[in-house]
Amino acid sequence: MVKVAIFGASGYTGQELTRILLGHPGVQLVAATSRRFAGLPIADVFPSLYGLTFLKYQNSTPEEIASICDIVFLALPHGVSMSMAPVFIAAGKKVIDLSADYRLRDLATYEAWYAQHSSAQILKDAVYGIPELYRLKIKNAKLVANPGCYPTSIILGLAPALKNKLLDVSTIIADSASGVSGAGRDPQTGSLFCEVDGGFKAYKVGKHRHTPEIEQELNALAGEKFAITFTPHLLPVKRGILSTIYAALKKDITLPEIYALYSSFYAAEKFVRVCPAGSYPNISSVCGSNYCDIGIVHDPRTKRIIIIAAIDNLIKGAAGQAVQNMNIVCSLEEDAGLKTAPLYP
């Protein structure tokens, strides 16, 4: 049994990691930290887990946690992870970091969009954790930089098209919408039920911090440098991200040919489902699962392709992908602990 710990376990992502790891056949959850809830049973904070664990949140140092686990999940805000990760690396422990701190390979870009980096020296040890693109590198990584939720949906949605040079990359627009759990569990006015229910709005238009992360990976896939337009919206749902992605086709290609490329690209993947032609993804069809569903439409009137990708932002967009990465790092079955079917309705 692999001994795992969660650093920062009392947010929604931390809870989701806890839930998944408690049901994982190959690991033992040895510690979960929370400053706010230190000393309290996890099940007091999340009664859904009552009876499933007797673990209490602890307020421990990274050194203490590193001494008792084989691998650690950092479910911390950006800026905090960067102060913790080096301790685990130094102790020879594997790190799955769910913050943004090690996702951007270019330090200057990180510091332009986020803040000064205090542990840039270990950036070279980090691998961007989309298994469908970087499986082999992840296997040997000391630190996996688990992707952002929006980027996961957009990168998986575009990867086959970019790899196959189908698109005029200067025309890419990603219009995304996320459930509220993406904003975390800290009380803030904008996440109140009365502010969100019945509403729908765009936010941080043109300046969301996931933009450089998306561009880094899309550029790598296409083998050229370009910028995209990315517009996030807030959905009145708890879980789910849907990205509707627009681009002009630069190749003369039919929709069935595009479907064939996508199906072939993801043929061996357990967690990417290319929807049957004519069927589009719905976030409620992936809710509670690690799936990314992808649908494709060709609009001959405007010569554009429209790619739609749906994930559960807390699972494939966070905790589930993190466990998938852990499974790869630890040589477990890649879908261990992640076989749960979507919960519908």
Place this chain on the structure above:
Amino acid sequence: MVKVAIFGASGYTGQELTRILLGHPGVQLVAATSRRFAGLPIADVFPSLYGLTFLKYQNSTPEEIASICDIVFLALPHGVSMSMAPVFIAAGKKVIDLSADYRLRDLATYEAWYAQHSSAQILKDAVYGIPELYRLKIKNAKLVANPGCYPTSIILGLAPALKNKLLDVSTIIADSASGVSGAGRDPQTGSLFCEVDGGFKAYKVGKHRHTPEIEQELNALAGEKFAITFTPHLLPVKRGILSTIYAALKKDITLPEIYALYSSFYAAEKFVRVCPAGSYPNISSVCGSNYCDIGIVHDPRTKRIIIIAAIDNLIKGAAGQAVQNMNIVCSLEEDAGLKTAPLYP
């Protein structure tokens, strides 16, 4: 007092018309028809109206209704309106038609996207009912073709930019999301609570029937012919449409200059609110009102402009705009019966 009737009054749009007209100081609602609920008090079908009206749904012919009203609202499916409207026109009564039957000025386009037209001879009497664009024509129209909900948001969102030739029109993409009331009150699996709640999906991608209507008006505004990409999504809310519209700028213009153009364009309008810079519309901020809220973002990284427009689909997107048109036709104050502030939260 103007005598008004509603033909097809038991759907969501019909109910909304009923509610607004009952509170309108200048009109008297003399009849409301429904085949399904004929004989039942309106308040039995919609208990929210209990105590506000004793009117019963009746199953009457257009001729009967024409004989007792000055103006009629047709809240009927497309294909049905076209068989009713000529009766009212022939009787010298004004018609506000909420179907799609008279919105497309080009008969061939109508028949390509919808069905054969049985009363094309009165198309010439119809005026497309966006008061902000066609106020004078509406005033003298025999028949006002009340716009579709999606088109209202997109046309109002783009009008100042197109009139001022700011955009590369070949790049326009409208990504819209609507509340479920847009699908009507007829029971269908896709509108069930369990199918919609917690979900979000695109539908009819690249083939929604509002596309030619949007293009007709955008082309007229720009003075040139072009196609757009329009993607509707289904939101888990009852009311509201948000359209996020993308286009490349072809003019060198600053965001404050764009705001100035928009503010000036809509300066005299009571129902269009240009949001303060940095603030984006939310459907919950227009819910229950006839407002269209518009926000604008300039993305210098990609030289695109992003325009966001929000309406209540049942009000500015249907019944409210219909009453606004009636007010113009009947020389009433344009906001009579429509002064209700949005209901928030």
Place this chain on the structure above:
Amino acid sequence: MVKVAIFGASGYTGQELTRILLGHPGVQLVAATSRRFAGLPIADVFPSLYGLTFLKYQNSTPEEIASICDIVFLALPHGVSMSMAPVFIAAGKKVIDLSADYRLRDLATYEAWYAQHSSAQILKDAVYGIPELYRLKIKNAKLVANPGCYPTSIILGLAPALKNKLLDVSTIIADSASGVSGAGRDPQTGSLFCEVDGGFKAYKVGKHRHTPEIEQELNALAGEKFAITFTPHLLPVKRGILSTIYAALKKDITLPEIYALYSSFYAAEKFVRVCPAGSYPNISSVCGSNYCDIGIVHDPRTKRIIIIAAIDNLIKGAAGQAVQNMNIVCSLEEDAGLKTAPLYP
């Protein structure tokens, strides 16, 4: 025009008061205070009100506000109102207090359930503000203690039955459920969208502070002293309270006779609607209005009567009833500013 001010105007109740008063034909809103948002336009905090008012929140003393208004609404937490109200009374201004500070006529009960009272000397000037029960007293009151949301639904639901001695008062159980706006706009974990959506739970069972307020009025109606069981629940909706009230009948009476009593009791009331027999209230049928809808069921198998009452907690349960009380105090039409039909769906 009556000059009105709102003290504490940036919560949900304060916003609702603002919205109603801006649309009220007989009053002028001269000031709205908020410490948190002082200096900001109201419409910046609540964009739904954009274009409807240019007023800014101000951070003023009660003395300053008293000098410019005829009547003030105190939309403050309990414990704060009691320090403000005496200033307005001393200045000869009428007060509508939406806190709990002056609702309990018995000081000891107040101090047992709430806290020490700092202005008990003006308790004698306060009238409990349910117009349907205390209209004449309200007319001459210096201070109207606006009822709590749960109590309003339960008291109106039981008043005719208690006045007519129908019930074994020892058996009364009120099972209520409220929308989240009742918890206010301050950010707290329990009001987050992700905590509330998809959920339903009881809270403060057997110890909610509305209990003594409900009992005070029910006891007064029945003319005897008794305790009730009151269980509040949290609903995943923004607005609305439904109270399902159980009691054993002590009189041999038929359901039509009970309906007759209720209809007669509320015959002259504009804001209480006794539903047709066989029809039960739904909070969505009163949403956005000042109505209280009441339905009655007789269960002959258990000889119990079940009374169901629905209100919009922010309107009849708070701001609407407060304006209704203001109208009475100021000799305006009782429904002035409150004629809006419920917004459905």
Place this chain on the structure above:
Amino acid sequence: MVKVAIFGASGYTGQELTRILLGHPGVQLVAATSRRFAGLPIADVFPSLYGLTFLKYQNSTPEEIASICDIVFLALPHGVSMSMAPVFIAAGKKVIDLSADYRLRDLATYEAWYAQHSSAQILKDAVYGIPELYRLKIKNAKLVANPGCYPTSIILGLAPALKNKLLDVSTIIADSASGVSGAGRDPQTGSLFCEVDGGFKAYKVGKHRHTPEIEQELNALAGEKFAITFTPHLLPVKRGILSTIYAALKKDITLPEIYALYSSFYAAEKFVRVCPAGSYPNISSVCGSNYCDIGIVHDPRTKRIIIIAAIDNLIKGAAGQAVQNMNIVCSLEEDAGLKTAPLYP
């Protein structure tokens, strides 16, 4: 591997059975019937299951299904099950019936509340399927009558109290609220998103068909005959039932003693969680799981006990309990296929 079939698999309960059985380690799903969707892949109707099964809905006779399975789930409306079950019994196959047809041991009661029974002769072979009460009988039953959703929550909530004679049984009132999936997937106006969202109402007050089923089991537990008041409400959520149950205590007993009785009663049960004192169940804490959570409050002011029980109506209230029963009948681990933790948030 046990060979299982689902008769009537395209409703919400049928889908939930499908989902659970596909993830069950000890069974093979050999057939799923649906007249409406015959010939279509299950995953076309429920895209959430895409990739998890290639099974198609078939329109087969009971005889055909009986010939290929060891045990069958009947997820059919009452009145239909009674015509199918005898075929399976005659073929020597075990039946888990999710309809009401075999729940009431008294034929006259069934026919008074439902309809004429066409296979009353096999009522004697039926066992009411609450494992916590009838485990041994279930083990040997030919037919398990899977309980209704409301009854499950109320019976589990009251069982320890009734077994221990704590309650004045003449005072029992069960106030329940259910998510919309309980109404099934057939399109009907009352289940539309726009009719349900933002709403809350009681329905079928005093006459819901679950009443005799609840009374049958409560009477059996108490060893005496009595009637209860049961009021169902419709919640704007997809899944979940919360029952708040009121009764007068007839024994002098403290809350800790009651908790001790409950904890002891359910000590060996895997799917009943007695909440820590002071903590009340929330339907969102059991969502997606087979748990029943129970909380208890003592109101010394009124000498009443308030018991609150929460389940996921599609799992412990239907498909999950059905699989639990199947596990018992087939001598599998009782929680096989049912270990999924609740999905929160």
